[in-house]
Amino acid sequence: MEENNLSEGVSTQMAFKRPEIQRLSDALVDQIAAGEVVERPASIVKELVENALDAQAERIRIEVRAGGTALIAVEDNGIGMSPDQLRMAVLRHATSKIHRAEDLDSIGSYGFRGEALPAIGSVSSMRLLTRPRGTSSGHELRMDASAITMDREAGCAEGTRIEVAELFARVPARRKFLKQPTTEWGHTIDWLGRLAMAMPGVHFEIQRDDRRAMVWPATSDPMERIARVLGESQGRSLTRVDWEEGIGHIEAYISGPEQSRANTAGIHLYVNGRPVRDKLLRNAVMHVYRDLLPRGRFPLAVLFLTVDPTCVDVNVHPAKWEVRFREPQAIHQLIRNALRSGIEGRGYLSSSELPSAATPSSWPATGFSAQSLQKPSYSNETQRGSASDGDWLFADRHQLDSDAPLQGQVLEEDRPIKASETPRLNFADQRLLGQVMARYLVLEGEGGLLLVDQHAAHERILYEKLRASWFAGGVSQQGLLIPLTLDLEPQALNTLMTADQTVKRLGFEIEAFGESSIVVRAIPEILAGNNPESLIRDLADELDSESETSAEDPSQTRILKSVDRVFATLACHNARRFGDHLPEEEQKAILEGLDTIPWAPTCPHGRPVVARLGVRELDGRFGRR
Incomplete structure (x- = not known):
């Protein structure tokens, strides 16, 4: 009996093998990083368009096929890159946006992590064409699953064009979680609309499955751009608010109680020109409207908050959707004061009775008669x-x-x-x-x-x-x-x-x-x-x-x-x-x-x-x- 127990213990120890700590390969590290940066095709469009804006582009053209799973292409007329800079751009944590640790305290660009291009290249086939302004020729770089397969001189227009194909083709575990092409397209166009409202001076042209889907011409009037993105009728219903206090400046376009939505999708928030999803800012907006709208209704608002870059931390999340403020209560109060001033200017807070949320006068009042109440049948x-x-x-x-x-x-x-x-x-x-x-x-x-x-x-x-x-x-x-x-x-x-x-x-x-x-x-x-x-x-x-x-x-x-x-x-x-x-x-x-x-x-x-x-x-x- 003792011999059997002893032999079982020895065999168990021999069967057990302690796992060894190993350094991951660069390709695997890039794929892990891609999981944080590349959530879906819309994430790739976001990163590439932000790079174009950081490159001082005035015109940006976006192409999407099959919801972004077949092809995503972003072309701009920005400053472009030299061949050496192009090769550097596809390396992990290579960026022109920051150079020292102190730069993280005052980020003024959209990108700064140096993760996007290598992460995208690790889960797709990628082609980059670029030509610096004032030069006669450009350069082409091709990558396949992080490996450079082509590096040559090429003819192209000034600026940069980046093509991403076969997204997640070599990572089937990620590809199976993608939604239908129409759903992925919806996320993409939603994000492009949010960014376009922040940059009215930039011309956007968007193609979907080889046909023109949207054109937002450059304009000096933010309201014109907002109306183009959200629709003319919603744009006309908004009131401009301009408000400044010690901690920052608010430029907002807000609806009155007569115009509301069934969810918070109509609340668009920006911090120093960056689209964000921030609970603090959204809560401040809803605080102003809580006594103006029925339960379950939400305002339409496009709010631009400008603060000193040292007062906000955008280095919170890889996708850069979240931010942290040094003085959150002061920011909350700033937004409440600004929006309240705009609503008071329209007279909604001065009367003892809030406006009725009944059918607008341009339409017949809701008919409700005994004849319309025929008894429904319930099985x-x-x-x-x-x-x-x-x-x-x-x-x-x-x-x-x-x-x-x-x-x-x-x-x-x-x-x-x-x-x-x-x-x-x-x-x-x-x-x-x-x-x-x-x-x-x-x-x-x-x-x-x-x-x-x-x-x-x-x-x-x-x-x-x-x-x-x-x-x-x-x-x-x-x-x-x-x-x-x-x-x-x-x-x-x-x-x-x-x-x-x-x-x-x-x-x-x-x-x-x-x-x-x-x-x-x-x-x-x-x-x-x-x-x-x-x-x-x-x-x-x-x-x-x-x-x-x-x-x-x-x-x-x-x-x-x-x-x-x-x-x-x-x-x-x-x-x-x-x-x-x-x-x-x-x-x-x-x-x-x-x-x-x-x-x-x-x-x-x-x-x-x-x-x-x-x-x-x-x-x-x-x-x-």
Whole structure:
């Protein structure tokens, strides 16, 4: 027995081999570095265009094929490089931007790490052509997986052209994580738009799959460039803000409460001309708008912050999206002061009543009548399946058969009605006392008063009707008498076109009109009378928010959750608002509408629909108990 144990121990020790620490090869080091710098094709475009701007380019041409997986080419008319400088540029940590450690304290260029070109060259085939200004010939360098395969004199125009092909072809583990070409193109054009807004004096020409996709001519007017990138209608809605305090300067273009988005994609932030994704800056923007916009709505803002380079650290992340400030609270206060001054200048903070977020006056008011509230049909499958599979709502959902009476007794406390209490009432049968402060409908019921939030109630009705139509095979459309041509951000247009079948089933009929416009021919019938532009923008925002997770989980459950979010957003932003004065017929129509849908105690975003004020509570206020 002891001999067996001893032999087993010896064999175990012989089988175990201690791993040795080794120095990695340069090629492997470059591929590891590429994982930090080259996340996707848009990352390569970002690095190459930033290099062109650092080279004083005034014209930049970008070509993208197959979303960037087949080819990315960036050509500029910058200062170019000599042959020796070109060979140096593809070495790791070789840069012309900084020379000493002290230079990291005051970075004024886009690039400075010296990692981009060698990282890109390690995961692709790369060709570089360059010719310095004032010289008669240029030079060509070709690389394949970090190895230089060609180094020769070549004819070319002044400036630099860099081509990247076969991205991740030799790194299949990375290539399989790339999305569809249309998705990768969306990320690329989104980033190019952000950078173009920071550099209005630079001419950008963008080609997609060998056809011209976008041209942003150089201009001295930042607002003109912003309007070209974001669309004319959104550009016209922005107000310029110019503000300076001791720590820095703010130049911003901001929307009022009447123009908002369904997510934060409309907030574009820059620090010393560099696009950033910074929570501090975004929080400062949202702090100003928190009392101006409904919950779930976000402003449109293009904000340029200029500070002393020594007051900000851009050497935080390899992709240079993140920054750190020496005095973050002072920066936060600077942005709040600047934006507040701009909003006050438009009068939004001076009145006692915030402007109503109802439909713009240029469009008919939201029609909502008893005739439009035909009772939707809810199958048992819809009833039971939607509660567990599709309802993403923050509030608990308890759906009952639409024909079953609501049961329970009226409670005395002043609080929202819960689904589990299931009161026995029909809202339309209660005595309507009227509308209070253009906010609540007041009903006299058994044992007290019922207060109905007109916005939450109408939102819930629209949501349930949209949802029922989806389960019935698709939301009914209503064609526009005159089709609407709408300018969109390229990323928004790409999102809509990628999800064209879902968009159609949601009740919209659209088609692309170039690379930055669409033609809207129909919208959901239930939302007829609303501004088609706001409907389309909200739809694009919600689909964009869900596109990545839906691609990773294409199951019906995931799709239904995504669609639920779209329905909730469309319902919220097209329902009657606080501050809307409703005629008695429309008040009654809302109450009748509540009786036609499965009972739910909240709007899709969790705000209570109804609250009770019991007779005991009323008596107590007058000392009668």
